[in-house]
Amino acid sequence: xxxxxxxxxxxxxxxxxxxxxxxxxxxxxxxxxxxxxxxxxxxxxxxxxxxxxxxxxxxxxxxxxxxxxxxxxxxxxxxxxxxxxxxxxxxxxxxxxxxxxxxxxxxxxxxxxxxxxxxxxxxxxxxxxxxxxxxxxxxxxxxxxxxxxxxxxxxxxxxxxxxxxxxxxxxxxxxxxxxxxxxxxxxxxxxxxxxxxxxxxxxxxxxxxxxxxxxxxxxxxxxxxxxxxxxxxxxxxxxxxxxxxxxxxxxxxxxxxxxxxxxxxxxxxxxxxxxxxxxxxxxxxxxxxxxxxxxxxxxxxxxxxxxxxxxxxxxxxxxxxxxxxxxxxxxxxxxxxxxxxxxxxxxxxxxxxxxxxxxxxxxxxxxxxxxxxxxxxxxxxxxxxxxxxxxxxxxxxxxxxxxxxxxxxxxxxxxxxxxxxxxxxxxxxxxxxxxxxxxxxxxxxxxxxxxxxxxxxxxxxxxxxxxxxxxxxxxxxxxxxxxxxxxxxxxxxxxxxxxxxxxxxxxxxxxxxxxxxxxxxxxxxxxxxxxxxxxxxxxxxxxxxxxxxxxxxxxxxxxxxxxxxxxxxxxxxxxxxxxxxxxxxxxxxxxxxxxxxxxxxxxxxxxxxxxxxxxxxxxxxxxxxxxxxxxxxxxxxxxxxxxxxxxxxxxxxxxxxxxxxxxxxxxxxxxxxxxxxxxxxxxxxxxxxxxxxxxxxxxxxxxxxxxxxxxxxxxxxxxxxxx
Amino acid sequence: xxxxxxxxxxxxxxxxxxxxxxxxxxxxxxxxxxxxxxxxxxxxxxxxxxxxxxxxxxxxxxxxxxxxxxxxxx
Numbered sequence: 069x070x071x072x073x074x075x076x077x078x079x080x081x082x083x084x085x086x087x088x089x090x091x092x093x094x095x096x097x098x099x100x101x102x103x104x105x106x107x108x109x110x111x112x113x114x115x116x117x118x119x120x121x122x123x124x125x126x127x128x129x130x131x132x133x134x135x136x137x138x139x140x141x142x143x144x145x146x147x148x149x150x151x152x153x154x155x156x157x158x159x160x161x162x163x164x165x166x167x168x169x170x171x172x173x174x175x176x177x178x179x180x181x182x183x184x185x186x187x188x189x190x191x192x193x194x195x196x197x198x199x200x201x202x203x204x205x206x207x208x209x210x211x212x213x214x215x216x217x218x219x220x221x222x223x224x225x226x227x228x229x230x231x232x233x234x235x236x237x238x239x240x241x242x243x244x245x246x247x248x249x250x251x252x253x254x255x256x257x258x259x260x261x262x263x264x265x266x267x268x269x270x271x272x273x274x275x276x277x278x279x280x281x282x283x284x285x286x287x288x289x290x291x292x293x294x295x296x297x298x299x300x301x302x303x304x305x306x307x308x309x310x311x312x313x314x315x316x317x318x319x320x321x322x323x324x325x326x327x328x329x330x331x332x333x334x335x336x337x338x339x340x341x342x343x344x345x346x347x348x349x350x351x352x353x354x355x356x357x358x359x360x361x362x363x364x365x366x367x368x369x370x371x372x373x374x375x376x377x378x379x380x381x382x383x384x385x386x387x388x389x390x391x392x393x394x395x396x397x398x399x400x401x402x403x404x405x406x407x408x409x410x411x412x413x414x415x416x417x418x419x420x421x422x423x424x425x426x427x428x429x430x431x432x433x434x435x436x437x438x439x440x441x442x443x444x445x446x447x448x449x450x451x452x453x454x455x456x457x458x459x460x461x462x463x464x465x466x467x468x469x470x471x472x473x474x475x476x477x478x479x480x481x482x483x484x485x486x487x488x489x490x491x492x493x494x495x496x497x498x499x500x501x502x503x504x505x506x507x508x509x510x511x512x513x514x515x516x517x518x519x520x521x522x523x524x525x526x527x528x529x530x531x532x533x534x535x536x537x538x539x540x541x542x543x544x545x546x547x548x549x550x551x552x553x554x555x556x557x558x559x560x561x562x563x564x565x566x567x568x569x570x571x572x573x574x575x576x577x578x579x580x581x582x583x584x585x586x587x588x589x590x591x592x593x594x595x596x597x598x599x600x601x602x603x604x605x606x607x608x609x610x611x612x613x614x615x616x617x618x619x620x621x622x623x624x625x626x627x628x629x630x631x632x633x634x635x636x637x638x639x640x641x642x643x644x645x646x647x648x649x650x651x652x653x654x655x656x657x658x659x660x661x662x663x664x665x666x667x668x669x670x671x672x673x674x675x676x677x678x679x680x681x682x683x684x685x686x687x688x689x690x691x692x693x694x695x696x697x698x699x700x701x702x703x704x705x706x707x708x709x710x711x712x713x714x715x716x717x718x719x720x721x722x723x724x725x726x727x728x729x730x731x732x733x734x735x736x737x738x739x740x741x742x743x744x745x746x747x748x749x750x751x752x753x754x755x756x757x758x759x760x761x762x763x764x765x766x767x768x769x770x771x772x773x774x775x776x777x778x779x780x781x782x783x784x785x786x787x788x789x790x791x
Numbered sequence: 792x793x794x795x796x797x798x799x800x801x802x803x804x805x806x807x808x809x810x811x812x813x814x815x816x817x818x819x820x821x822x823x824x825x826x827x828x829x830x831x832x833x834x835x836x837x838x839x840x841x842x843x844x845x846x847x848x849x850x851x852x853x854x855x856x857x858x859x860x861x862x863x864x865x
Contacts, residue, residue, distance in 0.1 A: 128821035132814040161847040162823045306826070310809065313820040317828070317847075340850070341833075344843075353837040453852045457838035559815040560841060561822055561857060564850040 079125035149229035176228035191331030204235035369477035380430030389423030421598025463548030465494035515680030554782030640746035706738035
């Protein structure tokens with residue numbers, strides 16, 4: 069027989085650490101059905117017949133967030149054999165609120181009081197016996213961070229699960245509420261799962277929409293219930309939802325008075341408060357935030373002696389994937405004596421394509437490591453606190469700033485960093501806009517045109533950065549007015565957890581997970597697309613015969629480029645440069661650096677091209693006027709990101725439709741902006757002439773302005789949780 | 792009606808009632824801001840919003856728009 073123990077607790081209660089300790093590496097990570105909430109389960113160490121089901125970190129079992137909904141659905145529908153409820157001993161009052169709700173469900177519960185070492189250090193005491201007696205459950209203490217007491221907690225839970233020992237349910241509510249609850253229980257008996265009769269009664273008392281729908285009582289019974297609820301409300305002079313919440317907390321206050329002794333005065337400053345006096349200080353907060361971001365950026369992506377991310381990635385790109393791996397494959401393929409096309413496929417297609425992406429793994433690991441540390445320490449919620457005011461205007465959350473900053477280095481970890489944003493809507497808009505930020509790989513494109521057409525003016529790079537930021541801001545404003553992303557700004561009622569030392573185990577695990585995600589994608593999406601592009605580049609039809617071609621100009625890719633280049637005609641890509649620009653844009657999907665390299669081959673430059681391609685500046689300048697060059701640059705900065713980033717978008721959206729919508733939005737936005745710039749600015753330089761496209765560009769500009777300034781008709785609709 | 796939004800930094804106020812409706816209101820109550828609880832206003836964010844308060848022994852931040860729904864007295 070298999071037993072299931074649900075692990076429940078508040079965010080920041082140490083639940084993840086405990087879960088990792090209980091299950092070790094024996095974990096399975098998936099998704100709760102229908103929502104983008106991570107689902108983790110694992111086999112309890114030493115008990116192959118016991119599965120630990122990790123529930124999302126929640127404050128309550130109310131019906132509003134997807135996390136709360138999946139948790140309560142699991143608890144009610146999947147009948148776990150026991151619940152292991154972890155609470156933060158240093159913050160026990162609010163943590164017990166969830167406990168009182170878990171108790172309504174009537175599962176056997178073990179209450180694990182975590183961070184007991186900190187409780188003692190503060191000079192406080194928690195009397196577990198009194199606590200257990202008052203709450204009617206077994207209590208254990210533990211320090212998940214120090215690895216103390218967790219076996220005992222697990223053993224207790226296993227014992228309860230196997231014997232199904234229920235505690236005595238405490239009397240949380242007062243007489244008139246209990247009276248109403250008794251009437252409700254009586255009316256719904258036989259219509260709901262008998263094990264959860266009391267839970268259903270309480271939810272119906274609270275007028276919980278979802279439970280009402282689920283139970284589906286006839287109107288006569290509903291009227292009867294409503295009468296008892298309103299009677300009670302009149303008596304208590306409050307609404308049902310408040311009555312329940314108030315009484316839960318009143319009950320907890322009583323329990324705490326009995327079982328917990330605090331040493332410090334009520335408003336004494338804790339260490340965390342002292343740190344926050346500086347970190348979230350009115351004047352220092354933003355400079356400190358800028359420094360933290362800069363340091364993170366510098367360590368992972370900068371070019372300083374301490375930039376370990378860059379050093380490792382350079383090594384991976386130049387040595388590992390530049391010499392060793394190609395050398396190895398070269399040796400294997402040559403000694404096998406494979407045919408030329410297979411050699412080309414493996415070396416130029418797979419090794420070069422996948423290697424180009426895998427070379428970024430070290431940088432991504434370093435970034436993930438730093439992000440995980442910031443998250444684990446508790447700094448992320450401070451960031452949200454500091455930056456919320458600005459970002460909320462653009463439909464983003466305070467935490468969106470981190471993905472944006474990281475994306476200036478590489479969009480992939482940037483998009484992955486959006487995972488720390490709890491609100492689904494904010495997260496989606498962040499994922500949809502992060503790709504606009506000019507990443508490191510887009511810089512060579514900027515360098516090429518700045519050098520070839522604009523006399524190396526630094527204004528070009530600066531403007532590229534501002535276009536990226538403006539695209540994020542404008543898109544945020546546009547997107548938040550669409551129905552599927554609209555609604556009131558999500559409630560920003562956020563706990564600022566006490567700072568604590570990062571758990572090495574958690575940080576290592578989170579870093580490994582992100583790194584592995586990236587590698588996994590590089591070996592699937594990127595592998596496939598590299599093969600396809602290699603094929604299109606290396607074969608062509610010459611004199612009606614399909615054959616391998618050395619010259620890119622006569623390859624299938626060039627044919628496709630020529631066939632579809634007209635699409636970009638309104639952007640000013642015309643004449644002979646049109647198909648070259650089209651092909652370069654497509655190869656940019658593998659990695660944006662490819663754009664410059666492609667121009668190199670298309671303009672027949674035989675030697676090794678430097679990063680910004682100054683060898684072909686003269687040729688580029690002949691083909692590209694300034695406005696045309698700028699239009700090309702804008703389109704490539706804003707259109708669909710590289711395959712690796714598209715993969716990251718898919719990973720965070722968990723949904724093909726949203727991924728497609730993101731890519732489509734980015735391409736359309738890029739197209740519109742490039743066209744507006746070319747058609748309108750081109751009039752002044754003579755590159756464009758007044759015509760149908762000028763009018764179209766004006767219409768597009770008006771449309772863009774309309775989308776930005778239009779009234780948000782869904783502003784007041786409550787954000788619906790789609791489960 | 793005095794609300795938490797009007798309370799000064801460093802002030803301790805007592806909650807009289809949580810107004811509003813739906814998810815935000817429930818969330819505020821779930822986080823421990825219920826009738827008769829003492830709330831200490833710790834600080835305001837550098838850009839003037841949100842605010843940080845201490846309630847039931849922990850730190851909570853909430854936007855002024857949400858704090859406006861919380862009726863308090865001194």
